[in-house]
Every structure is written in C-alpha cells, then in structure tokens.
Amino acid sequence: MRLKQTLIATALLGLALPATAQNEPIVLKLAHSLPPISAAHTKFIVPWCEKIEAASQQRLKCQIYPAMSLGGAPAQLFQQVRDGVSDITWTLPGWTAGRFPVSEVFELPFFTADREGSSRALWDFVQKNAMSEFAGVKPIATWVTGPYVFHFRDKEVKTLADLKGMKVRAPSRLGNKLLASLGAVPVGMPVPQMPESLAKGVIEGALVPWEVVPPTKTHELTKFHAEVANERTMTAATMIFVMNQKKYDSLPADLKKVIDDNSGRDTSAWVSAQFAPSDVAAREMTVARGNTVYAIPQDELAKWDAASRVVTEEWIKEVADGQRLHDEAAALVKQYSK
Structure with missing residues (x-):
C-alpha cells in the first residue's frame, strides 16, 4: 500500500512540475x-x-x-x-x-x-x-x-580655422568623416572610453549629445561647449x-x-x-558649473555645411543604389518632421 501511495504521489508531482515551470x-x-x-x-x-x-x-x-x-x-x-x-x-x-x-x-x-x-x-x-x-x-x-554638441577641453572653437588639427572624439564612421571634412583629426571611440581620454589629453574635444555629459562627467573635463543650431542636425x-x-x-x-x-x-x-x-538638464548643469556654452554663428555654419557635403557624396557613391536610398530616407525625415 505504501509503495502504491508513493508511486501515485510521485506521478502527481511529475504532473505538477510542468505547470510550476510554466x-x-x-x-x-x-x-x-x-x-x-x-x-x-x-x-x-x-x-x-x-x-x-x-x-x-x-x-x-x-x-x-x-x-x-x-x-x-x-x-x-x-x-x-x-x-x-x-x-x-x-x-x-x-x-x-x-x-x-x-x-x-x-x-x-x-x-x-x-x-x-x-x-x-x-x-x-x-x-x-x-x-x-x-x-x-x-x-x-x-x-x-x-543633436551632437562639441565639448572642448581648453579652447573656444567658433570657426573652421579654430577646429583645424584638433583631436576630437567621433561617434561613428561617418562622424569620423564629418570631423575630417571640417579639418579636425577624428579619434573614434565608444563613449565609455571618452572620459579618460579627455582627462589625459589624448583628445582635445568630444562630439556627444548633452545627455551623455553627466554620466561621463564631461562637464568636469571640458570648459567650452559649441552647439550647432540649424534646421537640420549637424550630426546625430x-x-x-x-x-x-x-x-x-x-x-x-x-x-x-x-x-x-x-x-x-x-x-x-x-x-x-x-x-x-x-539633454536640457545636462545643459543646465554645465551652465551652472560656469562653463561656456555658445552657438556656432550661422554665417560660419554655412561653411561647415558646405565643407561636409563631400561626406554625403562619398556615401552615395559607396553604397549600392545610394542615391535612391539617400533620397528615400530624406523624404521620410521630411514626412515625419514637425
């Protein structure tokens, strides 16, 4: 009898296990x-x-x-x-x-x-x-x-001439090409590597959006912050x-x-x-710290736009059916823009 009860209990437990796991x-x-x-x-x-x-x-x-x-x-x-x-x-x-x-x-x-x-x-x-x-x-x-913002250690950059030759962290392959087209020396690296590179002077500036600033303490490692205010984002x-x-x-x-x-x-x-x-909170934190936040002048920005067009032209040539893809993406951006 005990053996029979044990077998029944074991069987019932076996039936219950899948339900429990489920x-x-x-x-x-x-x-x-x-x-x-x-x-x-x-x-x-x-x-x-x-x-x-x-x-x-x-x-x-x-x-x-x-x-x-x-x-x-x-x-x-x-x-x-x-x-x-x-x-x-x-x-x-x-x-x-x-x-x-x-x-x-x-x-x-x-x-x-x-x-x-x-x-x-x-x-x-x-x-x-x-x-x-x-x-x-x-x-x-x-x-x-x-929008990405320029964050510079020791130099206020307002013109292409100011940017020329500076080592700046880039976010991506096209970010590298953008910086190169503007005369900077691009240094590609993920965000987690950026603070140490800024602290040690391996790079003189970084291109990141405002929201990245507090967790990486970029506002403590830089003094000047150049925004690019335009109908289109300079880079994202x-x-x-x-x-x-x-x-x-x-x-x-x-x-x-x-x-x-x-x-x-x-x-x-x-x-x-x-x-x-x-983004807003990080910008306010940076201003409150006493850092200099400024906008690239519009007349100067037109020169940046013109200088960087080569990046778009190269991408269209490199990618199969590049012109169609570019135009389709641009049309979607226009369709959904406010």
Missing part, C-alpha cells in the same frame, strides 16, 4: 554599456522593462546588465546579442563600422531633423531597406539621438534596441505579442523622446 517568469538578459545613472538606463531601459513585465502579468522579466557587466567591450554588444550572450541589447551601430552601411544614412551631416520624427523615419527606412543588417536579431526600436547617431531572434521565437504567442506591442515606429519615437529632458 508559471515561472522568463528572464531576459538585457545588456548595455552605460552606468545605471545614465538616461538610457533610467529613462528608457527600466521603464520599457516595467512595461513588458506589467503587460505580461510578470511572466516576462528583465535582468539588466549595465556598464558591460556581462563582459566584453561596447563594440561587441551587437555580436553578443546575436550569439545569445544577452537576450536584448541597446547599442550604437556606429560602434561596429561597416556593419550597417545602409541605415547609417541617418548619420550623414545635416540630415536629420527633430528627433521623434527622424526616429519614426529611421524605423520605416530600416524595415523596408536594411533588415539584412539585422539578421539574427529582432529590432524593437531604432532611433536617432538629439543612430541607436538600436534589439532582441536575439531565437529567444523571441522561443516565446509563446501571447508573450511575443507583448514584445511586438512594445516595438515599432511609435516605440522608437517614444525612446528618443525620453532622452530630451536629460
């Missing part, structure tokens, strides 16, 4: 390069995770690994998510030069406009023209940053939030829908918008 949340490993105090972490990544957790009734959960705590270097984030080291990542395509030749059209000089509209445009453009660049991953959001970086395709495919249909409902054109615009208040 009720356990699916934990998504989410990796990025910036510290937990960054705008990316606090304003976009954590809120997005909270959205999918709530929508899935806690069946999906994020385990966030900031500041490269899963290992590797920032430039490896995209490969890590493709390989399944992480399940989701936020990264910059510009850190992996040559891997996103089509979608980088949005990083051309004086190309993007308002951040939310240009982010919607980027999503549409990628979906139609650049999905081959995202093989192995599912795009959740693709967006453009706010594209950013991507992507999920390992196999991990997505492994989800049940209702949880796939949760991810889908928090992906796409509107999500891309929402993510971009989350950085805007941080």
